Amino acid sequence: MSTQLLNDRGELAQGRASVPAASYRKSHLAQLESEAIFVMREAAAQFERPVLLFSGGKDSIVMVRLAQKAFWPGKFPFPLLHIDTGHNFPETIEYRDWLAEVTGAELIVRTVQSSIDAGRVQEEPGPNPSRNSLQTVTLLDALKELKVDAAFGGGRRDEEKARAKERFFSHRDAFGQWDPKNQRPELWNLFNGRKGLGEHFRVFPLSNWTEMDVWQYIAEERIHLPSLYFAHEREVVERDGVLLAVGENNRVLPGETAESRRIRCRTIGDITCTGVWESEADTLEAIIQEVAAARVTERGGRSDDKRSEAAMEDRKKQGYF
Amino acid sequence: MTTLLPHPAPADGSENPYLEMDLLRFSTAGSVDDGKSTLIGRLLYDTKSIFADQMEAVERTSRQRGEGYVNLALLTDGLRAEREQNITIDVAYRYFATPKRKFIIADTPGHLQYTRNMVTGASTAELAIVLVDARKGVLTQSKRHGFIASLLRIPHIVVAVNKMDLVDYDEAVYEEIVEEYTRFAEKLDVQDLTFIPISALVGDNVVEKSERMPWYDGSTLLHHLETVNVGANRNLVDFRLPVQYVVRPHQDYRGFAGRIASGTIQPGEEVVVLPSGHGSRVRSIDTADGSLAEAAAGDAVVLTLEDEIDVSRGEMIVRKRNLPTVGNRFDAILCWMNEKPLDPSVPYVLMHTSRQVQAFVTEIVYRIDVDTLHREEAGALGLNDIGRVQILTSQPLFFDAYAQNHTTGSFILVDPHTHVTVAAGMIRGEAKEAAPAERSVSPDVVWESWNIPREEREARNGHKAAVLWFTGLSGAGKSTIARELEKELFGLGCQTMLLDGDQVRHGLCGDLGFGADDRRENIRRVGEVARLFFEAGNIVLCTFVSPFRADRARARALLPEGRFVEVHVHADLQTVKARDPKGLYEKAERGEILHFTGISSPYEAPEAADLTLDTTAQSVEESVRAIVERLRAAGVVSRPRNS
Numbered sequence: 001m002s003t004q005l006l007n008d009r010g011e012l013a014q015g016r017a018s019v020p021a022a023s024y025r026k027s028h029l030a031q032l033e034s035e036a037i038f039v040m041r042e043a044a045a046q047f048e049r050p051v052l053l054f055s056g057g058k059d060s061i062v063m064v065r066l067a068q069k070a071f072w073p074g075k076f077p078f079p080l081l082h083i084d085t086g087h088n089f090p091e092t093i094e095y096r097d098w099l100a101e102v103t104g105a106e107l108i109v110r111t112v113q114s115s116i117d118a119g120r121v122q123e124e125p126g127p128n129p130s131r132n133s134l135q136t137v138t139l140l141d142a143l144k145e146l147k148v149d150a151a152f153g154g155g156r157r158d159e160e161k162a163r164a165k166e167r168f169f170s171h172r173d174a175f176g177q178w179d180p181k182n183q184r185p186e187l188w189n190l191f192n193g194r195k196g197l198g199e200h201f202r203v204f205p206l207s208n209w210t211e212m213d214v215w216q217y218i219a220e221e222r223i224h225l226p227s228l229y230f231a232h233e234r235e236v237v238e239r240d241g242v243l244l245a246v247g248e249n250n251r252v253l254p255g256e257t258a259e260s261r262r263i264r265c266r267t268i269g270d271i272t273c274t275g276v277w278e279s280e281a282d283t284l285e286a287i288i289q290e291v292a293a294a295r296v297t298e299r300g301g302r303s304d305d306k307r308s309e310a311a312m313e314d315r316k317k318q319g320y321f
Numbered sequence: 322m323t324t325l326l327p328h329p330a331p332a333d334g335s336e337n338p339y340l341e342m343d344l345l346r347f348s349t350a351g352s353v354d355d356g357k358s359t360l361i362g363r364l365l366y367d368t369k370s371i372f373a374d375q376m377e378a379v380e381r382t383s384r385q386r387g388e389g390y391v392n393l394a395l396l397t398d399g400l401r402a403e404r405e406q407n408i409t410i411d412v413a414y415r416y417f418a419t420p421k422r423k424f425i426i427a428d429t430p431g432h433l434q435y436t437r438n439m440v441t442g443a444s445t446a447e448l449a450i451v452l453v454d455a456r457k458g459v460l461t462q463s464k465r466h467g468f469i470a471s472l473l474r475i476p477h478i479v480v481a482v483n484k485m486d487l488v489d490y491d492e493a494v495y496e497e498i499v500e501e502y503t504r505f506a507e508k509l510d511v512q513d514l515t516f517i518p519i520s521a522l523v524g525d526n527v528v529e530k531s532e533r534m535p536w537y538d539g540s541t542l543l544h545h546l547e548t549v550n551v552g553a554n555r556n557l558v559d560f561r562l563p564v565q566y567v568v569r570p571h572q573d574y575r576g577f578a579g580r581i582a583s584g585t586i587q588p589g590e591e592v593v594v595l596p597s598g599h600g601s602r603v604r605s606i607d608t609a610d611g612s613l614a615e616a617a618a619g620d621a622v623v624l625t626l627e628d629e630i631d632v633s634r635g636e637m638i639v640r641k642r643n644l645p646t647v648g649n650r651f652d653a654i655l656c657w658m659n660e661k662p663l664d665p666s667v668p669y670v671l672m673h674t675s676r677q678v679q680a681f682v683t684e685i686v687y688r689i690d691v692d693t694l695h696r697e698e699a700g701a702l703g704l705n706d707i708g709r710v711q712i713l714t715s716q717p718l719f720f721d722a723y724a725q726n727h728t729t730g731s732f733i734l735v736d737p738h739t740h741v742t743v744a745a746g747m748i749r750g751e752a753k754e755a756a757p758a759e760r761s762v763s764p765d766v767v768w769e770s771w772n773i774p775r776e777e778r779e780a781r782n783g784h785k786a787a788v789l790w791f792t793g794l795s796g797a798g799k800s801t802i803a804r805e806l807e808k809e810l811f812g813l814g815c816q817t818m819l820l821d822g823d824q825v826r827h828g829l830c831g832d833l834g835f836g837a838d839d840r841r842e843n844i845r846r847v848g849e850v851a852r853l854f855f856e857a858g859n860i861v862l863c864t865f866v867s868p869f870r871a872d873r874a875r876a877r878a879l880l881p882e883g884r885f886v887e888v889h890v891h892a893d894l895q896t897v898k899a900r901d902p903k904g905l906y907e908k909a910e911r912g913e914i915l916h917f918t919g920i921s922s923p924y925e926a927p928e929a930a931d932l933t934l935d936t937t938a939q940s941v942e943e944s945v946r947a948i949v950e951r952l953r954a955a956g957v958v959s960r961p962r963n964s
């Protein structure tokens with residue numbers, strides 16, 4: 001077989017065998033899967049140069065899995081694009097390279113550092129600067145450079161209030177910006193990907209998934225995840241009420257004390273702003289238990305979202321999502 | 322606090338209940354302030370779908386606003402611009418789950434751009450919640466919401482009678498609303514209508530059964546949502562696979578990827594590909610999880626065929642003995658969604674399944690007033706208008722009626738310049754060569770199309786259907802001419818039917834008198850009966866005094882342009898009184914008959930009859946010849962070959 005489906009051992013997945021003809025009932029997860037596959041095929045057919053925005057987080061990993069399924073037994077007909085802030089957890093990069101290798105996918109990396117070097121953006125002053133807002137520029141530059149007309153994102157509508165109205169096919173103007181007033185109604189399964197010159201689309205196959213759906217799907221499919229998602233010992237500091245991992249790009253500041261705790265990530269982003277959680281969950285099943293009992297949204301741990309209630313929305317308008 | 326979601330299976334491999342949950346997509350609609358946001362907030366809150374940080378944010382905002390309670394409506398508030406204006410302007414999707422089901426709510430704002438949003442939200446919904454404020458009762462908007470739900474053929478409608486706490490949980494208030502809405506819904510095509518009295522604010526009958534309404538013995542809203550039958554409107558009969566993408570990993574594999582729109586399929590079955598019509602058999606149904614022994618509506622699969630056939634995106638694989646309609650003209654209901662009105666001179670891009678073609682709207686048959694459900698003439702469709710139209714496409718589509726198949730019966734129109742989606746459409750069926758006969762002001766918008774289209778009957782009969790309407794004073798000669806004409810037509814091999822005034826007065830209209838109202842009803846019934854015979858392919862001859870212009874105009878309106886021929890059989894009063902074959906004029910003059918046309922009731926002569934016959938000057942034969950000539954000129958009956 002030309003393409004590999006990754007499972008948690010990095011092996012070719014066995015699949016769920018022939019399905020008996022007995023029942024036409026589909027579980028909600030099967031329906032979400034089929035919907036996401038439909039959306040991906042639709043985008044691949046309607047656009048000339050799609051890419052899959054790969055962040056290293058579980059949502060983009062699930063997207064890779066769905067892309068494999070959508071074009072099976074062929075390869076998915078688009079590259080992975082990673083916007084590397086340079087502030088990633090080392091495990092993320094390691095996983096990214098492993099994934100590109102086992103799937104045989106083309107991996108394109110563009111770095112915020114080169115945007116800084118080219119004078120396109122400026123590093124925030126102060127210690128442990130966040131590159132979160134800088135990556136928007138790198139991303140839009142990359143999309144332009146690669147002449148991308150559709151970028152798959154792992155965004156879900158349950159993530160944040162501002163996302164509840166997001167479309168599967170989300171239109172961006174020639175500046176990469178999102179105009180909430182100018183989105184197209186989406187009816188039935190008809191996705192309108194027509195656009196003017198220089199415009200592009202973000203496509204969100206996971207729109208209707210919830211955090212729990214994603215985790216259950218990962219468990220059901222036995223998808224191999226970066227080790228960051230599982231409980232492990234790590235040096236952390238507490239900053240503004242959020243636990244952050246200590247690393248090369250996130251140094252301990254005066255007045256802070258680093259300590260070793262057993263933690264895991266609920267989302268994966270930059271080390272400078274992605275909150276980690278104290279946890280004992282070191283298996284998928286344990287994580288699912290934890291997610292089920294969680295009392296705080298997964299984004300609750302992201303200090304970048306906390307800056308303002310409408311933070312997400314602003315970043316979306318600028319073209320981050 | 323219980324957990325948010327069912328616990329997953331332990332690692333020992335026993336069944337994970339999460340994988341057994343099914344999915345219900347529903348839409349919610351209500352007028353401003355009916356409590357829709359509060360209700361959704363309540364559903365999310367009571368099903369423990371709200372996280373602590375979200376709740377804190379809401380509590381904070383409620384406090385800042387000086388609200389004395391936690392305003393659950395804030396949970397579903399969307400974009401900042403809307404927050405500032407305190408309105409919601411677009412469909413928002415919300416998610417929650419119970420151990421039984423996962424729910425996707427399409428939350429459609431009930432005011433600005435209501436129709437556009439409601440139609441969008443309803444297009445994927447299997448159930449619609451229509452909110453009614455118990456204090457306000459059934460408003461026009463509540464009916465509008467029900468109408469749109471029925472138009473989009475949502476199988477289940479729930480009318481949630483909200484704010485019961487503000488009417489002292491009074492059963493009478495509730496019952497009145499139930500009764501009024503039920504009466505209204507009879508005019509719609511609704512399969513399942515359920516009423517639930519609730520208080521979204523307090524929580525009565527939303528998740529927990531209310532003790533304050535012991536008179537209500539139905540389910541709570543959530544229980545209803547959890548148990549209502551899902552997938553009922555899935556079509557498992559007509560196999561349709563619109564090809565989305567061709568998968569060709571190597572020379573020896575050519576797979577046609579798509580999501581099955583309807584029906585089921587198994588390897589070995591005979592299929593044909595549209596539009597080419599090439600036939601083959603299904604070799605395999607492939608997925609990344611293995612090949613399937615059978616696939617059904619909703620499955621995303623890759624089909625391979627036994628024969629090497631060239632198939633591309635936009636084509637459709639169907640079963641050999643179950644074909645959709647293939648055509649480039651069709652009849653549809655269109656919802657216009659753009660500020661720029663419909664322009665019949667613009668070639669729009671039409672997207673239907675995986676196909677994109679150019680399309681013109683060739684005719685706006687009527688617009689539906691969504692509030693009164695009346696049909697009105699319209700020169701254009703503007704934002705939020707709904708109308709019935711005829712569409713012509715540059716290339717054929719493979720379609721079914723929306724009523725049978727939502728996927729192959731729906732389409733959108735896209736502006737070719739701005740690329741914006743401007744309309745949503747639902748196909749009713751093939752376009753009629755002549756527009757189908759219509760009920761002009763009937764409230765029941767759902768009109769089943771005829772089983773055998775009139776055109777087919779006409780083709781078999783060898784002539785077109787028409788209605789000849791003979792009007793004139795009693796004794797003018799209507800019946801005499803019509804009877805002779807019918808024999809003549811019969812001799813020509815035509816299917817005919819004669820409806821005569823005296824005859825229907827004995828049966829169909831035996832309950833009617835001769836006052837203006839009863840005369841109107843008489844003519845209305847005859848018009849409808851004539852229309853039925855017309856649709857059956859007949860040349861229908863109606864001989865009725867029918868003295869009022871308005872009544873005749875109404876009969877004319879039931880038929881397509883050019884198929885209603887008004888024949889004024891004229892003879893002056895002097896002459897008919899002299900003829901008086903049944904002695905009626907004499908009786909009328911003596912006052913023994915009330916409302917006798919020409920004597921004690923007026924006759925409004927046609928202003929522009931299609932044909933006027935003066936029976937004081939013309940013989941019966943001459944009149945008959947004139948009419949036959951007229952029918953030939955109109956193409957209703959063909960000319961004899963040798964002339």
Ligand SMILES: Nc1nc2c(ncn2[C@@H]2O[C@H](COP(=O)(O)OP(=O)(O)O)[C@@H](O)[C@H]2O)c(=O)[nH]1
Nearest residue numbers: 353354355356357358359394483484520521522
């Ligand atoms: N007393 C009472 N008030 C309600 C109920 N449901 C909603 N409200 C109030 O009605 C107002 C409008 O509610 P909201 O949910 O914002 O309405 P929407 O415009 O339909 O979303 C708010 O002040 C709510 O608190 C109810 O069941 N009982």
